[in-house]
Amino acid sequence: MSETDSAGNGPMVEARGVVRTFRRGRTAVPVLRGLDLRIADGEFLSLMGPSGSGKSTLLNLVAGLDRPNEGEVVVGGAPIHRLSERRLAAWRARNIGFVFQFSNLLAGLTAEKNVALPLLLTSFSGAERKRRVAIALEIVGLSDRARHRPRELSGGEQQRVGIARALVNDPALLVCDEPTGDLDRKTSGEILDLLAALNREQGKTILMVTHDPEAAARGSRTLHMLDGQLSATAEAEAVVA
Amino acid sequence: MTSLTLIGAALRRRKTRTFLTFSSVVFAFLLFGLLSMIQSAFSMGVEIANEDRLVVRHRVSLFQMLPQSYEADMERVPGVVDAVHMTWFGGVYQDPANFFMQSPVEPAEFLDMYPEFQLSDEAKERWISTRDGAIVGRATAERFGWEVGDRIPIQPTIWTLAGRPETDAWEFEIVGIYSVSVEGGDETQMLFRYDYFDEARSFGRGQVGWFAVRVADPEQAAAVAAAIDETFRNSAAETKSEPEGAFAAGFANQVGNIGLIVTGILGAVFFTILLVAGNTMAQSVRERVGEIGLMKAIGFTGARVQRLILLESVTLVTTAGFLGMLLAVVAGRGMSAALSAYLPGLALRPEDMLLGLGLAVLTGLVVGIFPARRAMRLRTAFALRRL
């Protein structure tokens, strides 16, 4: 699939000339050295690559968790590389849904309260919050577990609660960093089904980092990262492996 | 769901640990409350002290005697209106645990000097006409069930009876029961006649413990005190004159420097609390690195996370502190009855309660600030990657 045919409204993500260098003591570690990336609105992009190649670094930049040393990152039309920490935080709350390898649910809160967490940062009424939480739990198929605490849920169910939490503010872009990294094959399949459905039925744009080629294949396109460079084929990775 | 839900959830995360920390803070503030009450009971004498009264005692210490003849000398010092003397009797009623203060006084003069001591006119008459008559404070009379007309034996510890075996007890007839008209006044004393005491004691005739002196002008109290001390300079018994409040404070200090002990104990307790609660908060934040990283990822600002954690620690310490002080109030009620002889009025003063609450909030902030800053600075990407 080409990157322009998914939706007509222009790209969801447009990164140009992105440089990200970390300092480790005195030495500078260049991770991304002038990288370009375009994700069309409505796309489900899988990102693969060896450990340490910079996948999470790129995902964090796209999600506004980090800022590039050089280059531009425009997401949904917003030049987020120019936003202050404070504005970035507010921007993330409204525009990005996060799914990580571990759902990091707050242990003391029930599933529904965990899902409601991002709503604390909004001014929705109590009724609207309830409605949104109910819908998000419905989408991930956990309406009947709303009152359960994380430790009463399986790993896959916890991850679903995490996805419901990512959906509750209705963001256009979901970033998923190894969302199935901690799950068995069957459960992984269910989570990937859920993500694919969100992409297909809710029109969510998804950027997913994964090590699993089968998982990657669920996306509409796969990019490979090696030494801070992106390519459309797996050749580069094959050489390393 | 509000920020309070988050704080509640955080504290319920490890119930046992929170409970243990909470309990230790409760105990710390229980101790704070009790010690404050004891300290304020001791300093009560200082606060109700009268501005126009001086206390004159031996320069070396409270326990050295002065000649009774000083009274007349003092009354000649310009600015002095009146002087009366008192003497520590230190007798025992039945059991040393039944402590209350006794002193020989000149009845009419004493009651003039201390108008807050309320005694009926008949009682006063009886006292003046009964050589071995004594008046006693309402608290002590109630404590032992004494009534007017009772004869009370008091075993001497210092002042044995002349010409009698050392073990013989003094005997006084209760002629009246006094009350004190000011808040926190001491209603535990037993006062009897100096003329009877002086004639019957086996030694030390003409010697008294200390003097109370009324000055004409409170503004001039310090100058009059200096003039009195000057009068007796280079005599066999030099004096030290102070305003009544200073004397009461000095007396409390002789009893065992309560203030310093209280401060010392509280210092140690609060240091321990800082360690215990500080460790709890630090550990709790360390365990929650992933959760906090996630909260920051989804849009909680560093400042907001810092506030939440500070609020968490302030909530923990302040609710525990409040509960501790409530327990102190309850315990104080119980102890008040048992200790009424030693300490008139054992109650937690509102200002001490406020001080305690302030201390609790401050402790919560100190305990929470480092973990809260740590959480604020936590790099989101890092926090989520490591797990």
Ligand SMILES: Nc1ncnc2c1ncn2[C@@H]1O[C@H](COP(=O)(O)OP(=O)(O)OP(=O)(O)O)[C@@H](O)[C@H]1O
């Ligand atoms: N905050 C940071 N400070 C210093 N170095 C960092 C930081 N974040 C990432 N790096 C380094 O940048 C490189 C890329 O890290 P990144 O997490 O993007 O890799 P990755 O492709 O996601 O790997 P993995 O598959 O193991 O998750 C690594 O060498 C990593 O150590």
Ligand SMILES: [Mg+2]
């Ligand atoms: Mg990674």
